[in-house]
Amino acid sequence: MSLMPSTSYFAAFIFVIGAIYFLLVLSPLTYSRSLLKKKSAGIVRRPQDSCKGRGLLSVIGALMYLTSSRPDIVHATCVCTRYQAHPTKKHLKEVKKIFRYLRGTVNMGLWYTKDSGFEITGFSDADYVGCKDTFKSTSGGAQFLGEKLMSWSSKKQDCTLLSTAKSEYVSLSACCAQVLWMRTQLTDYGYHFDKIPIYCDSKSAIAISCNPVQHSRMKHIAVRYHFIKEHVEKGTIKLYFVKTDYQLTDIFTKALPVDRFNYLVSRLGMCSLCSQELDRLAMLQ
Incomplete structure (x- = not known):
């Protein structure tokens, strides 16, 4: 499809x-x-x-x-x-x-293959101080259902943060919220998921999310972003580190060189959907 x-x-x-x-x-x-x-x-x-x-x-x-x-x-x-x-x-x-x-x-578009599974996977990234006017970071997120890209976002954060780790932490919370919404929708159809993987390229942000103790250095971050700690503790989601080279959400946070941009476009499942290509893809199904 x-x-x-x-x-x-x-x-x-x-x-x-x-x-x-x-x-x-x-x-x-x-x-x-x-x-x-x-x-x-x-x-x-x-x-x-x-x-x-x-x-x-x-x-x-x-x-x-x-x-x-x-x-x-x-x-x-x-x-x-x-x-x-x-x-x-x-x-x-x-x-x-x-x-x-x-x-x-x-003719570019997303191609959804059959029989790619229904596992939810999330990717989260942030570009620290991506906006040079307001000195606010840019959050990017992508959520997959199997190998199919279902949801994506690129948004300037509404708070000014003091480090890269904290901007990544805020982006992780936003990605977690979207993943939990997808989990709720699929529950209505009989699919139940726990330990949903979310990939982030910041070990510090992952450590903050997995620490149930509220550190004094995090007190300036709005309370609504801290709910991710509860879901990590419950086991609803599980955070994994991914190297920047394999971070798919780079395309949603910053301008990229042409080679890197084209690589991520193909990894998101986008391809040319002209009539000849559609016929070729249909034959592979």
């Missing part, structure tokens, strides 16, 4: 905003470039003029719609939404780059 956005909708929107004339790129977000707010020169007074008559809000709204079936553009879209109130030419350039990437990957 495949999951892909409406190709006709996407093709029509590309034509409306003039993206049909854009040059293609291999990734939706520029690597090693940080977007910042500019309160002086460069602010676009009428951002609708730069998108061929379409307002920037409607363009980003279209991208948000596509993120429901295109996890490869989730982080890039979420970054651009932070600057939609007062965009500069640099911000508009990044929005256009997402469409340049999408124009070359119109």
Whole structure:
């Protein structure tokens, strides 16, 4: 089974905003470039003029719609939404780059194979101080059902934290909440799970989550994030360390080099779903 956005909708929107004339790129977000707010020169007074008559809000709204079936553009879209109130030419350039990437990957989508199991698996990651304007970190999460990607997220954290371990701890709590929701839904269908694995690339965050004692250095973190300790103690979830090279949620927290980006896209289960590829995949089922 495949999951892909409406190709006709996407093709029509590309034509409306003039993206049909854009040059293609291999990734939706520029690597090693940080977007910042500019309160002086460069602010676009009428951002609708730069998108061929379409307002920037409607363009980003279209991208948000596509993120429901295109996890490869989730982080890039979420970054651009932070600057939609007062965009500069640099911000508009990044929005256009997402469409340049999408124009070359119109047929990309998620492919769900049969008989891949119903085991829940979670991946959690955080980019410390990912937002250079507010100095807040970015949380990323991915939840799998067997080998099928079911849920994904990229979100700026709502609190400023003092270390990488603490930002990873907050991201772990968010991932745990989503995993528990999936567990509750599957319980209604007769599936019961315990010791659900969640993978994180921070040994310090795992140690904090497994420590039932509330340390004084963690008192500035909101209470709602500490519920993960209870579920670790009960055995509902189990935390595992994974090396950064195998951390699938890197794609939801930061801009990546093209090779690394394409590797993670394939690991998430995305592939080209043109008619020839669909026929080939159907033969393998």
